[in-house]
Amino acid sequence: MPSPTATPTALDLAQALIRCPSVTPEDAGALDVVAEALASAGFAVERPVFSQDGHPDTPNLYARIGSEGPCLVFAGHTDVVPVGDEAAWHHAPFDARIADGMLYGRGAADMKGGVACMMAAALAFVARRDGGFSGSIAFLITGDEEGPAVNGTVKLLDWARARGERFTHCLLGEPTNPGRLGEMIKIGRRGSLTGKLTVLGRQGHVAYPHKAENPIPGLLRLTSALIAEPLDGGTAHFDASNLEFTTIDVGNTATNVIPATARATFNIRFNDDWTAETLGAEIRRRLDAAAGNAVRYLLDLQPSNSPAFLTRPDAFVGLVAEAIHAETGLTPVLSTTGGTSDARFIKDACPVIEFGLVGETMHQVDECVAVADIERLTAIYGRVLDAYFP
Numbered sequence: 001m002p003s004p005t006a007t008p009t010a011l012d013l014a015q016a017l018i019r020c021p022s023v024t025p026e027d028a029g030a031l032d033v034v035a036e037a038l039a040s041a042g043f044a045v046e047r048p049v050f051s052q053d054g055h056p057d058t059p060n061l062y063a064r065i066g067s068e069g070p071c072l073v074f075a076g077h078t079d080v081v082p083v084g085d086e087a088a089w090h091h092a093p094f095d096a097r098i099a100d101g102m103l104y105g106r107g108a109a110d111m112k113g114g115v116a117c118m119m120a121a122a123l124a125f126v127a128r129r130d131g132g133f134s135g136s137i138a139f140l141i142t143g144d145e146e147g148p149a150v151n152g153t154v155k156l157l158d159w160a161r162a163r164g165e166r167f168t169h170c171l172l173g174e175p176t177n178p179g180r181l182g183e184m185i186k187i188g189r190r191g192s193l194t195g196k197l198t199v200l201g202r203q204g205h206v207a208y209p210h211k212a213e214n215p216i217p218g219l220l221r222l223t224s225a226l227i228a229e230p231l232d233g234g235t236a237h238f239d240a241s242n243l244e245f246t247t248i249d250v251g252n253t254a255t256n257v258i259p260a261t262a263r264a265t266f267n268i269r270f271n272d273d274w275t276a277e278t279l280g281a282e283i284r285r286r287l288d289a290a291a292g293n294a295v296r297y298l299l300d301l302q303p304s305n306s307p308a309f310l311t312r313p314d315a316f317v318g319l320v321a322e323a324i325h326a327e328t329g330l331t332p333v334l335s336t337t338g339g340t341s342d343a344r345f346i347k348d349a350c351p352v353i354e355f356g357l358v359g360e361t362m363h364q365v366d367e368c369v370a371v372a373d374i375e376r377l378t379a380i381y382g383r384v385l386d387a388y389f390p
Contacts, residue, residue, distance in 0.1 A: 007041075007120075007123050007124060007127055008037055008119075008120065008123070009120055009378075010113075010116045010117045010119070010120035010121075010374045010375065010377070010378040011103070011116070011371060011374055011375075012116075012120075013033065013037060013115075013116035013119050013120055014096070014103060014108065014112055014113045014116035014117075014374060015096035015103070015105075016033045016096075017030055017033050017034075017078060017107065017112035017115060017116060018094060018095075018096035018103075018105035018106065018107055018108060018112055019094055019095070019096050019105075020032075020033065020078070020094075021093075021094045021106075022078050022079050022080055022107070022143065023079070023080055023081070023082050023083070023106075024079040024080070024081070024143070024144065024145075024146045024147035025056035025057075025058060025079070025143065025144065025147055026079075027059050027078070027079075027143050030078035030079075030112070030143070031047065031059055031060075031061045031078060031141065031143065034061055034063075034078065034115065034119065034139070034141055035047065035061060035063070037119055037123065038063045038119065038122075038123075038139060039063075041065070041122070041123045041126050041127070042065055042126065043063040043064060043065045043137075043139070044063065044064055044065070045061065045062070045063040046061070046062045046063070047059060047060070047061055047062075048060050048062065048155075048156065048159050049151075050151035050152070050155040050156070050159075051151060052150050052151055055147075055148055055150045055151055056147075056151075057151065058142070058143050058144040058147075058150075058151035058152055059143050060140075060141065060142045060143060060144075060151075060152060060153075060155075060156045061139065061140075061141040061142075062138070062139065062140060062141075062156060062159070062160060062165075063138065063139040063141075064136055064137070064138040064139075064165070065126060065136065065137050065138075066133075066135055066136030066137060067136060068134065068135060068136060069135060069136065069166065069168055070135045070136070070168035070169070070388070071135060071136040071137070071138055071165075071166065071167050071168050072135070072136070072137055072138070072167075072168060072169055072170075072171070072384075072385070072388050072389075073137075073138045073139070073140055073167045073168075073169070073170040073171070073346075073350065074118040074119075074122065074137070074138070074139050074140070074170075074171055074172075074173065074381075075139070075140040075141070075153070075170050075171070075172045075173070075342065075343075075346055075352070076111050076114055076115040076118065076140075076141055076142075076172065076173045076174075077111060077115075077141065077142045077143065077144070077145035077146065077152070077153075077342065078107075078112060078115060078141060078142075078143055079142070079143045079144060079145055079146045079147065080106045080107040080110070080112070080146060081106070081110075081146050081363050083106050083365075084365055085365065088365045088366075089104075089365055089366055090104075090366055091104040091105070091366065093105055093106040093367075094106065096108075098371060101370060101371055101372065102368040102369065102370055102371065103368060103369055103370075103371055103374065104366060104367070104368045105367065105368070106367055107367070108357075108361075108367050108368050108369045109175045109357050109358065109359050109360070109361055109362040109367055109368070109369050110174070110175050110359060110362035110363065110367070111173055111174055111175060111356060111357075113175075113356075113357050113369045113374055113377075114173030114174065114175065114356035114357055114377070115141065115173060116374070117173065117356075117357075117374060117377040117378040117381055118139070118171075118173050118381055119139075120378045120381075121378050121379075121381035121382040121384075121385060122137055122139075122381075122385065124378075124382060125137075125382060125385040125386070125389075129389075133389040134389065135388075135389050137385070138165070138167065140153060140156055140157070140160070140170075140346070142156060142342065145341075145342050149305070149342070149345075152342070153342040153345045153346065154305070154342075154345045157345055157346065157348070157349050160349075161349065167349050167350040168350055169316045169350055169351050169352070169388075170343075170346050170349070170350050170351070170352040170353075171320065171352075171353060171354075171355065171381070171384065172341065172342065172343050172346065172352055172353070172354040172355075172356075173354070173355070173356040173357075174186070174341050174343075174354045174356050174359075175356045175357045175358060175359030175362055176335070176338075176354050176355050176356050176359065177356070177357065177358045177359060178358070178359065178360065179358060179360055180328075180330070180358065181328055181330075181357065181358055181370075181373045181376055181377060182324045182325070182327070182328030182329070182330035182332055182376075182380075183330060183332060183333060184332050184333045184335045184355075185317065185320060185321065185324070185332045185333070185334055185335065185353055185354065185355045186335055186336065186337075186338065186341075186343070186353060186354035186355070187237070187310060187311045187312075187313060187317060187334045187335070187336060187353050188237060188238070188272075188308070188309050188310035188311055188336040189306075189308065189309060189336060189338065189339075189340055189341060189343055189344060190238060190239075190241070190269040190270055190271055190308050190336060190337075190338075190340075191269070191270045191271075191274065191275075191276065191279075191304065191306050191307045191308035191309075192267065192268070192269055192270075192304060192306035192339075192340055193267070193268045193270060193276050193279055193280065193301065193302070193304050193306075194265065194266070194267045194268075194301075194302040194304070195265070195266050195267075195268075195280075195283060195299060195300065195301045195302065196263065196264075196265050196299070196300040196302070197219070197222060197223070197263065197264045197265070197266070197287070197297060197298070197299055197300075198261055198262070198263050198297060198298040198299075198300075199215040199216075199218040199219040199222065199261065199262045199263075199295060199296065199297045200215060200260075200261055200296040200297065200298065201213040201214055201215030201216075201218070201258065201259065201260055201261060201262070201296075202258075202260060203257065203258060203259060203260040204257075204258045205256060205257065205258070206255075206256050206257065206258055207256070209258065212258040213258075214258045214259070215259060215260070215261055215262040216250065216259070216262045218262070218291070218294070218295035218296075218297070219248070219262040219263075219264060221290055221291075221295060222264075222287055222290050222291060222295060222297060223245060223248070223264050223266075224290075225286050225287065225289065225290030226243055226266065226283065226286055226287070227243055227245075228286075231243065231268070231270065231273075231274070231279075231282070232271065232273045232274075234271065235271050235272055235273055237272070237310055237334070237336050238271030238272055238273075238308065238310075238336050239271065239336075239337065240271070241268060241269065241270040241271050241273065241274060241279075242268070242269055243266055243267075243268045244266060244267055244268075244269075245264055245265070245266045246265050246266060246267055247263075247264070247265045248262075248263070248264045248265075249262070249263045249264075250262050250263075251263075268283075269339075270308055271308050271336075272308045272309070272310055274308065275307060275308075276301075276304040276307065280301045283299070283301070284299060287299060305344070305345075306340045306344050307344065309343075309344060309347045310336065311347065311351045311352060311353050312351075313334055314351070316351060316353070316388075317334065317353055319384065319387050319388065320353060320355060320380075320384055321334075322383075322387070323380045323381075323383035323384045323387065324355070324380055326380075326383055327376050327379050327380045327383065328376065328380075332355070341354060355380075356377065357369045357373055357374070357377055358370070358373060
C-alpha cells in the first residue's frame with residue numbers, strides 16, 4: 001500500500017485486496033484495506049458483523065461521505081471462492097502477480113478488482129472536488145456474497161435502513177463483461193428456484209416385479225413432463241426461462257433389487273413472467289397431470305431469495321452507458337443474463353445496475369484481469385461520479 005498521504009491507485013488497492021486470502025467465510029484483512037483507504041479520505045466507516053444460527057459470523061462494511069441526497073452507492077464483495085488445485089496455478093493465487101499486462105489472483109475479476117476501481121475513483125473524486133459536491137457517496141461491501149448470502153448484503157441493507165440511510169442509485173461492480181470492457185451492463189437478473197423431486201416405489205426382487213413397484217419409470221415420466229414444453233418464450237428484457245436437471249439419483253448398488261425411491265434435483269432460472277410462487281404452481285400442475293393415479297411423488301421446492309427483477313432503463317442507466325462509451329468507444333448491451341448477484345437484495349433499496357471488469361476467468365485457475373482494464377474501469381467510474389454530481 002502507498003503511504004497514507006498518497007491517493008492509492010486502483011492497481012495498488014486491487015493487489016492489496018488479492019493478497020488477503022479471504023475465501024468465504026474468512027475476511028483475512030480484506031475489509032481492513034477498504035476501511036483504511038476510505039477513512040483516510042474522510043468517509044465515515046462502520047464495520048457491522050452479522051450472525052445467524054447455522055452460519056458463520058460475517059463482517060461487512062458501510063462507508064459514507066456526505067449527509068444529503070442524492071446518494072450514489074457503490075456495492076461489492078471482498079470474499080472469494082476457493083482456489084481449487086493451487087498447483088495448477090501459474091502464479092500463486094494470493095500473490096497478486098503482474099505478468100504480461102495481466103493482474104493474476106483469486107478475486108482479480110470477481111470482484112476485488114471492481115471494488116478497487118470503485119474505491120480509487122471515489123478517492124480521486126473526493127480529492128478533486130475537495131469536499132465540494134452536493135450529495136453523498138456510500139459503499140456497501142460484504143464478505144458473504146460467494147457464500148450463503150445470509151449475513152451479508154441483505155442484513156447490511158436492513159441495518160442501514162434502520163439507521164435512516166437512504167440511497168438514490170446503486171452501481172454494483174460485478175464482472176459483467178464477457179470478453180471486452182464496455183460490452184455489457186446488467187440491468188436485471190433472472191430468478192432462481194430449486195426443486196427436489198422424489199418418486200415413491202416399493203423395494204423388491206427384480207425376479208418378482210409384481211411384488212415391487214419400480215419408481216424409476218415414474219421418475220422418467222415426471223421429469224419428461226417438466227421439460228416437454230417451454231416455460232415461456234422470453235420477455236422484452238429477458239431470455240426464456242430454463243429448467244435444468246442437476247442430478248438424478250437412485251442410490252442402488254445392487255443389480256437384483258428394485259429400489260424404493262428415485263430422486264431428481266432441478267434448478268430453474270426464470271424471467272419476469274414468473275414469481276417463485278407462480279412458477280412453483282406451474283411445476284406442480286405439470287407433475288400432477290403427468291402422475292395421474294399411477295405415480296406417487298413428493299416435491300420439495302427450496303425457499304428462494306432470488307426473484308427476477310429489472311431496473312428499467314432510465315437517465316442513470318444512460319449516464320453510466322455514456323461514461324462507458326466515452327472511455328471504450330463501445331455502446332454496452334443492456335443485459336439480464338447470468339446468475340444471481342447481491343443486486344437482488346439492493347433492488348429493494350434503490351434502482352441498481354451492474355458494471356465491472358471482464359469476467360472471462362472468474363472462479364477459474366489463473367483468474368486474471370488486464371491492468372489496462374483496471375485503469376479504464378476506474379476512469380469510467382470517475383466519469384460516472386462527475387456526471388452524477390455536476
